[in-house]
Amino acid sequence: MSNPLHRTDVAIVGAGPVGLFAVFQFGMLDMRCHVVDSLDVVGGQCSALYPEKPIYDIPGYPEIVAADLVARLEEQAHPFAPVYHLGQQVVSLTATDERRWLLETARGTRIDAKVVVITAGVGAFGPNRPPLEGIEKYEGRGVHYLVKRREDFRGKRVVIAGGGDSAVDWALSLADLAQGVAVVHRRPKFRAAPESIARLHALAGDGAIELVIPFQLAGLEGDDGKLRAVRVRDLEGHERRLAADVLLPFFGLTQNLGPIAGWGLNLERNHVVVDPATCATGSPGVFACGDIATYPGKLKLILCGFSETAMAAHAAYPLVHPGEALHFEYSTTKGVPGR
Numbered sequence: 001m002s003n004p005l006h007r008t009d010v011a012i013v014g015a016g017p018v019g020l021f022a023v024f025q026f027g028m029l030d031m032r033c034h035v036v037d038s039l040d041v042v043g044g045q046c047s048a049l050y051p052e053k054p055i056y057d058i059p060g061y062p063e064i065v066a067a068d069l070v071a072r073l074e075e076q077a078h079p080f081a082p083v084y085h086l087g088q089q090v091v092s093l094t095a096t097d098e099r100r101w102l103l104e105t106a107r108g109t110r111i112d113a114k115v116v117v118i119t120a121g122v123g124a125f126g127p128n129r130p131p132l133e134g135i136e137k138y139e140g141r142g143v144h145y146l147v148k149r150r151e152d153f154r155g156k157r158v159v160i161a162g163g164g165d166s167a168v169d170w171a172l173s174l175a176d177l178a179q180g181v182a183v184v185h186r187r188p189k190f191r192a193a194p195e196s197i198a199r200l201h202a203l204a205g206d207g208a209i210e211l212v213i214p215f216q217l218a219g220l221e222g223d224d225g226k227l228r229a230v231r232v233r234d235l236e237g238h239e240r241r242l243a244a245d246v247l248l249p250f251f252g253l254t255q256n257l258g259p260i261a262g263w264g265l266n267l268e269r270n271h272v273v274v275d276p277a278t279c280a281t282g283s284p285g286v287f288a289c290g291d292i293a294t295y296p297g298k299l300k301l302i303l304c305g306f307s308e309t310a311m312a313a314h315a316a317y318p319l320v321h322p323g324e325a326l327h328f329e330y331s332t333t334k335g336v337p338g339r
C-alpha cells in the first residue's frame with residue numbers, strides 16, 4: 001500500500017529560518033503549509049551549525065542567540081498550524097495533471113500542493129555517520145547527531161565522539177548535567193577554540209570529563225534500540241567498553257543540493273534563479289527564497305530571506321485563491337489567529 005497523500009496549499013522544502021518565516025507570511029494570506037526537512041530539527045544552519053552563537057543583524061533584536069531566533073520563528077509560525085515532516089529529504093518534485101505539484105520524500109511521504117516554496121539553503125543537511133554496524137537502530141534514541149535540548153541529557157551517561165568545536169563545546173556544556181561525559185578522539189589534539197580546549201583539559205584533570213584518547217569508535221551494544229555501551233579501540237587494537245546511555249558522534253554535517261538539481265529549475269552555480277520581484281522560478285507555482293535563491297544583487301542574509309517570503313506569498317496568492325482579490329493589509333490591522 002502506498003503512503004497517504006497530504007493535500008495542502010503550500011509545500012515548503014526546508015525548515016531553516018526562511019522556511020519557518022514562510023509559514024507565517026503564507027499563513028497571513030490564508031495559505032496552509034506543510035514543511036519538510038532532512039534534519040530532525042527545525043532551524044537549518046542556525047540549528048545545525050551555530051545554535052549557541054549570537055546574531056546581531058536581525059531587525060528588532062540587537063543580539064539574539066541563533067537557537068533563540070529559531071524558537072521565536074517556530075512560535076511565530078505556530079498559529080498557522082504548519083505540519084512538519086522532519087528527518088526526511090524531499091527527493092522528487094513533479095507537476096500533476098491538475099496544475100499542482102507532487103513532492104515525495106525519501107521516507108515515502110507524499111505531499112500534493114498548489115504551490116511549492118524551496119527554502120533549501122545550500123542543500124539538505126545530513127550527518128557524517130560513523131561506520132558502526134547497526135547504528136541506525138539507535139538513531140533518534142541513543143545516538144544523536146545534533147543536540148536539540150541540553151536538558152535531555154540530565155543524569156545520562158554520555159559518550160561524545162569527535163575532536164572539533166561541537167565535541168568540545170558539548171562536552172563542556174553537559175559536564176555538570178550528565179551523570180558522566182567521556183570524549184573519544186583518535187588524536188591527542190583537539191580542533192577547537194584554545195580557551196575551550198583549556199577548559200576541557202581542566203575538567204578532565206578534575207575528573208568531571210573522561211578523555212578517551214587516542215581511541216576510535218568500534219561498536220555499539222544494547223537491545224531494542226536502547227544503548228547500553230560504546231566499544232572503542234586504539235591503534236594497537238586494544239578495546240575498551242564505555243557504559244553509555246547516549247552517543248553523540250560529532251563528525252560534521254554534509255550538505256547536498258542533491259535531488260533539487262534534477263527538478264528542471266533554472267540553476268546558477270547550485271542556486272535557483274528567481275524573479276527578484278516575486279521569487280518565482282521558471283516553473284509556475286514554484287518559488288525559491290533564502291540562501292538557495294539567486295538574482296542580481298542577492299545577499300545571503302536571514303533578513304533578506306524573510307522579505308523574500310513576503311513577496312513570494314503575495315505572488316502565490318492568486319494561485320491558491322484564484323479569482324479572490326487580495327487587499328494589502330498590515331499585520332497590525334489583520335491580527336494573527338489566537339491573538
Ligand SMILES: Cc1cc2nc3c(=O)[nH]c(=O)nc-3n(C[C@H](O)[C@H](O)[C@H](O)COP(=O)(O)OP(=O)(O)OC[C@H]3O[C@@H](n4cnc5c(N)ncnc54)[C@H](O)[C@@H]3O)c2cc1C
Pocket residue numbers: 013014015016017018019036037038039043044045046049050054055056057088089090091119120121122123124125258259260289290291292300301302303305
Ligand atoms: C556560522 C554562521 C554564522 C552566520 N551568521 C549570520 C548572521 O549573523 N546573520 C545572517 O543574516 N546570516 C548569518 N548566517 C547565514 C544564515 O544562517 C543563512 O543565511 C540562513 O540560515 C539561510 O536560511 P535558509 O532558511 O534559506 O537556509 P538554511 O538555514 O540553510 O536551511 C535550509 C534547510 O533546508 C533543508 N533542505 C535542503 N534540501 C532539502 C531537501 N531536498 N529536503 C528536505 N530538506 C532540505 C536543509 O536540511 C536545511 O535545514 C550565518 C551562517 C553561518 C554558517
